[in-house]
Amino acid sequence: MKIRGLGFYAVLAYFFLHAPIAVLLAFSFNSGRFTVWEGVSFRWYEAALRNSQLLEATLNSLIIAVAATALAATAGTLCAYALWKREARWLTSALTLSLVTPEIVMGISLLAFFQWVFRSFSVHLGMHTVVLAHVTFCLAYVVIVVLARLRTMDNSLEEAALDLGAGEWQAFYRVTLPALGPGIAAAALLAFTISFDDYVITSMVAGVDSETLPMVLYAIARRGANPVVNAISAMIVVALGLLVLVSERFRES
Amino acid sequence: MTRLRRLFLAPSVTLTVLLFLTPLGILLVYTFLTRGAYGGMGAPWTLENWVRVADPLYLGILVRSVLAAAVSTLLCLVLGFPLALFISRAGRRKNLYLFLVVLPFWTSFLIRTYAWMFLLRDTGLINTLLISAGIVREPLPLLYNYGAVVLGLVYGYLPFMVLPLYAALERIDSNLLEASSDLGAHPWQTLKRVVLPLSAPGVRAGLILVFIPCLGAYLTPDLLGGGKTILIGTLIQNQFSTARDWPFGSAVSLALMAAVMVLLMVLARRHGDSLL
Numbered sequence: 001m002k003i004r005g006l007g008f009y010a011v012l013a014y015f016f017l018h019a020p021i022a023v024l025l026a027f028s029f030n031s032g033r034f035t036v037w038e039g040v041s042f043r044w045y046e047a048a049l050r051n052s053q054l055l056e057a058t059l060n061s062l063i064i065a066v067a068a069t070a071l072a073a074t075a076g077t078l079c080a081y082a083l084w085k086r087e088a089r090w091l092t093s094a095l096t097l098s099l100v101t102p103e104i105v106m107g108i109s110l111l112a113f114f115q116w117v118f119r120s121f122s123v124h125l126g127m128h129t130v131v132l133a134h135v136t137f138c139l140a141y142v143v144i145v146v147l148a149r150l151r152t153m154d155n156s157l158e159e160a161a162l163d164l165g166a167g168e169w170q171a172f173y174r175v176t177l178p179a180l181g182p183g184i185a186a187a188a189l190l191a192f193t194i195s196f197d198d199y200v201i202t203s204m205v206a207g208v209d210s211e212t213l214p215m216v217l218y219a220i221a222r223r224g225a226n227p228v229v230n231a232i233s234a235m236i237v238v239a240l241g242l243l244v245l246v247s248e249r250f251r252e253s
Numbered sequence: 254m255t256r257l258r259r260l261f262l263a264p265s266v267t268l269t270v271l272l273f274l275t276p277l278g279i280l281l282v283y284t285f286l287t288r289g290a291y292g293g294m295g296a297p298w299t300l301e302n303w304v305r306v307a308d309p310l311y312l313g314i315l316v317r318s319v320l321a322a323a324v325s326t327l328l329c330l331v332l333g334f335p336l337a338l339f340i341s342r343a344g345r346r347k348n349l350y351l352f353l354v355v356l357p358f359w360t361s362f363l364i365r366t367y368a369w370m371f372l373l374r375d376t377g378l379i380n381t382l383l384i385s386a387g388i389v390r391e392p393l394p395l396l397y398n399y400g401a402v403v404l405g406l407v408y409g410y411l412p413f414m415v416l417p418l419y420a421a422l423e424r425i426d427s428n429l430l431e432a433s434s435d436l437g438a439h440p441w442q443t444l445k446r447v448v449l450p451l452s453a454p455g456v457r458a459g460l461i462l463v464f465i466p467c468l469g470a471y472l473t474p475d476l477l478g479g480g481k482t483i484l485i486g487t488l489i490q491n492q493f494s495t496a497r498d499w500p501f502g503s504a505v506s507l508a509l510m511a512a513v514m515v516l517l518m519v520l521a522r523r524h525g526d527s528l529l
Contacts, residue, residue, distance in 0.1 A: 003338070003440050010339040010350070013332065017357055017411065020368035023378060027371070035371070035381045079265035082258045091262070094269045100513050101273075102469020104486045105506040108493050109276035112503075116279055136272040139265055168257045197361045200471050214363050221367045221476065225376060233364040244359050 025237065028230035035225070044231035054216055054232065061213040064127060064202075065195040068134035073188045075135070076142025077180065081172065083143070084150040095140040106137060107204035114205060125207035133205045134198065138191035145190060149183025150176075189247050193240060277510070283503040294500050302504040311488070311505070318485040321399070321474075322467035325406035329414040329463045330456065332407065337418035337455075338448070341425075351419065358412045366476050369405055370396060373477075397479030405473040410466060414459040421455025422448070461520060465513055485509055 031041030048054055083092065098106070110133050114125060157179070161171040199214040206215065213236075220226050284302050286294040305311065340350045357365060372378050373395040380392040395401065425448060433443040471486030478484070483491075485505065492502025 003444065006335060006339045006342075009335050013336045013339075014353055016332075016408070017354065020372055020408070021357065021360060021365065024364070024368040024371050027378075034376060035378045036385075075264035075268060078261040082261040085258060088262065091266065091269065094274060095265075096517075097514070098269070098273050100465050100517060102466070102471070102486065102509060102513070104469060104471040104489050105280075105510055106273075106276075108489065108502065108506060109280045110272065111493070112279045112283065112499070113272070113276035132272060136268055139268055143265070172257075193359060197363065199363050214361070217363055217367070218476075221363075221370060225371070225374065229367060230371070233361075233367065236364060237360050240359050240361070241356075244356075 021237065024230055025234045028227065028234040030227065030230075033225075033227060044227040045235075048228050048231045048235070051228070053211075054213070054228075057211050057213045057216040060127065060210055061196055064130050064134060064210075064212060065192050067131045068138055068195045069188050069192045071131070071135045072138035072142050072191045073184060076139050076187060076191075077146050077177075077184055079139070080143045080146035080150060081176065081180075084147060095143055098137065099140045099144075103137075103198075103200040107133070107201035110136070110201065111204045125205055125210070127207075127210045129205045129207065130202055130210050130212070133201050134195040137198070137201060138195055141190050141194060142187040145187035146180065146183050149180060149186075153179060185247060185250065189243065192243075196240075277507075280503040280506055283500050284507060286500045288498050288500050302500045305501055306504050306508050314483055314488050315485055315508075317483075318468060321403055321406070321484060322464050322470075325403050325410070325467045326414075326460055326464040328403070328407045329411050330459060333411055333414035333418055333459065334452075334456075337415045337422055340415070340419050341422035354412050354415050354419075362409060362472065365409060366405055366473055369401070369408065369477060373401055396477060397481055399478070401477040402474045402484070405477040406467045406470060409473060410463045413462040413466075417458035417462060418452060418455045421452040421458075425451050457520065461517065465516070468513065469509060 027035065027037075028044055029040050029042070030037055031043060032038030079091070082088070110129075114129050118124065153176070158171050158175050161175045162168070166174070197214060198212075199218050202212050203215055203218070206212065213232075217229060217232060220229050283294065285298050285300070287297055287299050287301070288294050336354070340347060340354070343350050370377070374380070375392040375394075375396070377396070379395060380389075383389045384392065429447055429451070430443055433447050434440070438446070469486055470484065471490060474484040474487055475490075478487075489502055489505050489509070492498045492505065496502075
């Protein structure tokens with residue numbers, strides 16, 4: 001079966017997928033403020049790096065993403081292992097439901113929940129509420145990825161460990177967990193990028209001291225064209241790209 | 254196993270119950286409350302918020318959202334199918350081509366949406382080029398309309414369509430294609446009568462994976478639709494911010510959830526697919 005024009009179509013499709021980002025990144029080096037090319041300059045990068053609000057937001061985003069990833073990866077891996085051993089219908093359904101819940105609904109329900117809890121205890125919205133929200137929406141992704149990995153694994157190794165006198169915990173910790181490494185790493189990478197990128201839910205549950213990078217970007221983007229956004233975008237794209245590449249290498253070796 | 258299993262499940266069960274199911278439960282309670290004068294809410298208990306969801310004004314928004322999501326999903330299918338076919342037949346370079354589809358997914362969604370604002374706005378790249386080339390004199394109103402929203406959704410979710418399609422196409426036994434051509438079928442006939450039916454599970458998965466996030470999308474309509482194109486996500490957000498009508502906002506949220514769940518259950522029951 002040979003279909004003519006398929007290769008040509010693919011070129012167009014890849015152009016559609018990548019050109020907008022490429023153009024955005026190219027104009028981060030434009031010395032002019034407007035979308036007319038005026039020469040190469042790094043002034044928008046300088047402006048971005050000198051903006052203390054942006055730096056603070058980036059730091060917040062990193063702290064939140066690392067914390068949420070660690071918690072979600074731990075809870076999700078344990079959960080996937082338990083589900084692999086024996087199905088738990090309602091939990092699987094609840095996790096699936098959390099995957100398909102529109103972000104805006106999840107954000108608002110979490111806000112309602114936090115306000116309801118905080119009415120009883122005098123606590124406020126802040127980094128901790130953002131981390132909790134992120135763990136919640138990252139959990140199902142971790143479970144999916146780790147469970148998929150477990151299902152491709154041979155469980156006779158673990159059975160052998162049990163037969164040879166290992167306890168259940170030992171069999172998990174010394175046999176199955178090490179073999180799960182790449183799966184957990186992939187799940188953690190996914191959780192990290194989703195958390196680092198989230199705007200909708202974060203903007204609902206963030207407090208005054210927990211503004212994240214997407215929140216700042218969103219605020220600037222809504223105000224209109226600003227080449228600083230291009231510069232920040234370029235840095236994020238390159239950083240995330242490197243992260244993905246490094247992890248691919250890591251997985252191959 | 255039971256003790257260890259309980260221990261292993263405890264964190265995720267706690268998280269799911271406390272931070273996912275309980276918040277939804279709170280919204281459900283809110284839908285039966287009456288909105289107070291200053292954005293608060295309380296007694297009397299009422300069904301009015303659910304009746305309002307069925308108001309023609311809001312039904313119109315729901316229909317428009319479903320249409321936007323359906324159009325975007327179909328466009329993703331039409332645009333994604335040939336690409337998935339191309340990748341599945343690319344031989345050794347398959348992984349590279351697949352990586353190029355997934356790559357934008359690793360880029361921030363916000364940045365991808367901003368990229369289109371950068372291209373489409375009045376002083377954006379496309380208008381600047383068109384004006385300097387003398388093709389148009391006034392900037393074309395490319396941004397802040399329905400079309401821009403659909404474009405943004407298609408751009409954002411195309412990879413979600415290509416991946417399951419690719420997975421399904423990849424699994425098709427190439428002997429079947431050879432048999433079809435040996436028996437005299439034209440490539441297009443093979444495509445229509447052999448490849449398409451066999452890729453049905455991938456098509457179904459792709460439709461679900463794209464339609465559901467498109468239906469509840471908030472960021473794309475907000476940034477590319479510019480408040481003029483009100484879709485259901487924006488409606489919900491408005492109820493909790495400017496309108497300060499939590500009970501009604503909760504009812505719309507849960508109506509949206511219900512729509513998503515019904516869709517998912519119908520498809521899962523008919524075909525026994527499951528996401529997990």
